[in-house]
Amino acid sequence: MKTICLYFEIHQIIHLKRYRFFDIGVDHYYYDDFENERSINDIANRSYMPALNTLLDMIKSNGNYFKVAFSLSGVGMEQLEMHAPQVLEKLQELNDTGCVEFLAEPYSHGLSSLANEDTFANDVKKQCVKIEEYFGKKPTVLRNSSLIYSDDIGGQVAAMGFKGMLTEGAKHVLGWKSPHYVYNCNIAPNLKLLLRDVELSDDISLRFNNSEWDRYPLFADNYINRIAAFPEEERIINIFMELSALGIAQPLSSNILEFIKALPACARAKDITFSTPSEICSSVKSVGSLDVPDTLSWVDEERDVSCWLGNAMQRDAFNKLYSVADRVRIANNPRICQDWDYLQASNNFRFMTTKPASVGLDRGIYSSAFDAFTNYMNILGDFLNRVNSLYPEDIDNEELNGLLTTIKNQGDEIEMKDKEIIRLKAKIEKMQATEDKLKAKVEKAAAAKKATTRKATAKAADAKTESK
Missing domain, CATH: 3.20.110.20 (7-stranded beta/alpha barrel)
Structure with missing residues (x-):
């Protein structure tokens, strides 16, 4: 079927x-x-x-x-x-x-x-x-x-x-x-x-x-x-x-x-x-x-x-964009990542095509492939500067990845220690509460014993007085 x-x-x-x-x-x-x-x-x-x-x-x-x-x-x-x-x-x-x-x-x-x-x-x-x-x-x-x-x-x-x-x-x-x-x-x-x-x-x-x-x-x-x-x-x-x-x-x-x-x-x-x-x-x-x-x-x-990649302009834009792919992924900055998603969209490269096509291409605001290339490369120039400004450019991707991994590990370690501190504080508070409860119980028992002793003493004194 x-x-x-x-x-x-x-x-x-x-x-x-x-x-x-x-x-x-x-x-x-x-x-x-x-x-x-x-x-x-x-x-x-x-x-x-x-x-x-x-x-x-x-x-x-x-x-x-x-x-x-x-x-x-x-x-x-x-x-x-x-x-x-x-x-x-x-x-x-x-x-x-x-x-x-x-x-x-x-x-x-x-x-x-x-x-x-x-x-x-x-x-x-x-x-x-x-x-x-x-x-x-x-x-x-x-x-x-x-x-x-x-x-x-x-x-x-x-x-x-x-x-x-x-x-x-x-x-x-x-x-x-x-x-x-x-x-x-x-x-x-x-x-x-x-x-x-x-x-x-x-x-x-x-x-x-x-x-x-x-x-x-x-x-x-x-x-x-x-x-x-x-x-x-x-x-x-x-x-x-x-x-x-x-x-x-x-x-x-x-x-x-x-x-x-x-x-x-x-x-x-x-x-x-x-x-x-x-x-x-x-x-x-x-x-x-x-x-x-x-x-x-x-x-x-x-x-x-x-x-998308049929002419030199498209390939130049493509190569420059993805030259920072690893840095964008490693840095994981929210605003950079959003712009990264939008600048990757394939239509940006499609607007730069110079090849004839059976289906008409609407370039929108662009008058030509070169116009689309120029506008995109201006934007890309600013974007690349922002990516490279996040961390010094002389740090290569491997070193940057190691640095950020260390920072993340330190952050995870600090977070674990913070959790341990909170746990220990809670334990101390619980022990203190138990101690206070026990102390109150002992004090109550001592007070009761003292009251009983006073009562017995008073009773004995009364009995002695009556015998006279």
Whole structure:
């Protein structure tokens, strides 16, 4: 029996403000708050809320039959907390149905998996903690930023304890193979891989409203019929996209939500089910390993990382940012760490691309790739100065790590001694209370004895007087 794994990504760009060279060392706040609030409310109203309401209705109408998965970047969740908390509340309502799975991903939606293993692990761990706080369950399947994957990254993900990972069913990786099977990581066989069906996913997210497309208009029954027509052994159909495709990339006026809403009924008629990524990873065996020596993603025709690291400007910005990755992690300063998350976001490097793309790129406030590079590097210059000012620059990372470890150990030792002092004080107070109680008891007994003696003496004196 075939099953559809439907997954949506939720991430929000953190818009940087215009930051001049002369702001370096003077202004340490880098963000356009007005644009951040405006853009996320626009997306929430035009896409997230209508789409989530539709998905909730689909679950309620179909019981446990219809299932869906989401991943949310940590920085996106922070923006939702500040400006559109109703989206998170709706996601919690979806979670309560038991038909939704939330996946792990890097908190920053950044490129740390390409730069620094420890930073990548911390990035994912931080997002998992936030997901568990909101939805009560720790993710077991990971989706890297933009489905970035390679054998080495798969090995890192497996070492973190994840049982599955989502990535792109790219033709140059699959060759003659089909994306409709479960595969496993080449160097970590226990990590299962779910591969996005590029054509089926892009038919919805990119082409649905294109009147010049040869399949326009796309109807739910025809779409499901194509899935049903796949060979019987091709059982796993992974349809992955951004949630903003429903309402932004494909406007609501295109009837995109009506199309989505009709999918379960059409699928049920063809004996096609819906499953979450973890259900597939738990119940379906891998047909073999997938060899991915070079990094792939779901972006552009090349399905690689050239949209972020394809030119000298991007690589220079990337290398300078991650040159302080270990110092940021070691220092663990709250304000620095927040800026670190926002500056890592992959869109900062995407704005610097000079390569043509089939999908239009909105650079926001930037007039060109060089303009985006210049603004980012000004901000990065101030950020690097702040990181290096935390501790003397002549202390290397190993020495700094040792210093901070010593400080932490001393702090732990002081804390233990403080606890011991408190314990001993409590013991002394208890002993003092016991002593005072015993002393009072002895004094009371002595007073009673004295009173008895006085009484006996008085009685004897009275008896002597009477005998006379």
